[in-house]
Amino acid sequence: MGPFRTLYLDMNSFFASVEQQLDPSLRGRPVAITAMEKPVGICVAASYEAKAFGVRTGTPVQEARRLCPGLAFRPSRHRLYVCFNLKIADVLDRHAELERIRSVDEFQLGLSGDATSLEGATRLVSVLKVAVAREVGPCLRFSAGIGPNHLLAKIAGKLEKPNGFQWLSPENMPDRLAHLALDDLPGISRAMKARLELAGIRDVPSLCRLDPRHARAIWRSVEGERFVRALQGEPIPLMRTKRGGFGNSKVLAPEFRDPRAAYLVSRWLVEKAVARLRRDGRVAAVFSLYIARMGAHSLRQDMTCAASQDGLRVTCANFLTMRPDPVHDLVLMNPPFSGTHWMRHVRHAFDFLKPGGTLRAILPASAEVNETQAHEKFRAWAECHGPGWRGLWRDLPPESFAEVGTNIATVILTLHKPAA
Numbered sequence: 059m060g061p062f063r064t065l066y067l068d069m070n071s072f073f074a075s076v077e078q079q080l081d082p083s084l085r086g087r088p089v090a091i092t093a094m095e096k097p098v099g100i101c102v103a104a105s106y107e108a109k110a111f112g113v114r115t116g117t118p119v120q121e122a123r124r125l126c127p128g129l130a131f132r133p134s135r136h137r138l139y140v141c142f143n144l145k146i147a148d149v150l151d152r153h154a155e156l157e158r159i160r161s162v163d164e165f166q167l168g169l170s171g172d173a174t175s176l177e178g179a180t181r182l183v184s185v186l187k188v189a190v191a192r193e194v195g196p197c198l199r200f201s202a203g204i205g206p207n208h209l210l211a212k213i214a215g216k217l218e219k220p221n222g223f224q225w226l227s228p229e230n231m232p233d234r235l236a237h238l239a240l241d242d243l244p245g246i247s248r249a250m251k252a253r254l255e256l257a258g259i260r261d262v263p264s265l266c267r268l269d270p271r272h273a274r275a276i277w278r279s280v281e282g283e284r285f286v287r288a289l290q291g292e293p294i295p296l297m298r299t300k301r302g303g304f305g306n307s308k309v310l311a312p313e314f315r316d317p318r319a320a321y322l323v324s325r326w327l328v329e330k331a332v333a334r335l336r337r338d339g340r341v342a343a344v345f346s347l348y349i350a351r352m353g354a355h356s357l358r359q360d361m362t363c364a365a366s367q368d369g370l371r372v373t374c375a376n377f378l379t380m381r382p383d384p385v386h387d388l389v390l391m392n393p394p395f396s397g398t399h400w401m402r403h404v405r406h407a408f409d410f411l412k413p414g415g416t417l418r419a420i421l422p423a424s425a426e427v428n429e430t431q432a433h434e435k436f437r438a439w440a441e442c443h444g445p446g447w448r449g450l451w452r453d454l455p456p457e458s459f460a461e462v463g464t465n466i467a468t469v470i471l472t473l474h475k476p477a478a
């Protein structure tokens with residue numbers, strides 16, 4: 059057995075590479091990805107061709123244009139990047155032992171047998187590079203790192219970009235990292251760097267030599283001890299982090315800063331978070347909204363809710379051609395108002411109720427009062443199923459739907475299916 063246990067893969071310029079893969083006219087060209095639909099705000103990613111001009115994540119769009127006049131801008135398509143992430147994960151898993159997807163563009167693999175030696179791991183990385191290029195696309199390249207644990211593998215994976223391969227082990231440590239600043243290491247924030255400096259630790263070699271118990275004191279947590287032990291090459295496993303929640307945030311472009319537009323953006327963010335919640339089979343018990351305002355106090359509102367998940371299944375089909383499955387406790391409907399189409403819709407929807415179920419339909423007020431033969435016949439049918447004539451129809455307040463541009467008078471029809 060060789061000394062290496064973990065292989066870490068970091069996709070190069072991932073978002074821009076996906077765009078280049080899908081649009082051949084972008085290949086070999088500088089590309090920047092923006093958070094907004096239009097090229098405003100900041101760049102959230104850049105292709106290697108753009109990076110050569112100094113365009114980076116966080117570069118303002120205006121500045122990026124100045125640095126690189128031929129730069130192509132594309133809006134970020136996060137769902138698409140997640141699909142590519144899963145495709146790559148699938149390929150890796152077929153050729154090696156995929157331990158964990160670490161982020162949208164990072165993967166952690168376990169090494170065993172022959173692949174624990176430098177030669178074996180080098181061969182495995184070549185196999186994976188060819189497989190990803192062939193099965194996902196030649197624009198998708200990655201840098202790889204190996205180490206005796208996940209921390210050193212991750213640091214190694216970031217040493218050489220693009221398309222690099224590096225290794226770290228007690229054999230070349232800490233010299234191989236001596237050129238890095240403390241906060242170049244994953245897990246060392248600027249605040250932690252300041253704390254380390256206060257304790258007299260000013261460079262990576264001193265951090266590597268630190269007594270792990272001293273690290274625990276500086277971090278004020280066992281994490282410090284684990285971090286330094288991992289840096290020293292011990293086989294420290296990655297702790298399973300407990301997910302605290304699902305969230306999304308966005309910096310609002312100027313045109314989205316009035317409350318109505320901001321509300322729509324917040325709904326979109328909630329939908330994105332809920333999609334992930336649903337995918338993981340979780341339910342929500344607390345909902346939090348956080349708004350940071352420039353030059354003013356931030357706002358935060360938490361709301362506890364009954365553990366819930368929408369569990370919606372959306373079917374796109376012509377409703378009238380769907381075969382009724384009488385399994386539903388409740389049908390809520392807003393059928394088409396034109397002509398008397400709503401009559402057929404309500405009668406069809408009624409067949410979706412199980413015995414004892416309830417149907418509520420929003421209908422034009424004419425449904426209750428028009429005296430055509432069709433109306434009379436519909437009301438006679440409805441009466442058989444309603445809770446008695448008095449409770450069957452209920453007026454909605456005038457102009458209930460004015461906000462969506464209609465002032466039509468409306469009623470709610472309630473029907474109960476008899477219990478079996």
Ligand SMILES: [Mg+2]
Nearest residue numbers: 068069070163
């Ligand atoms: Mg990357």
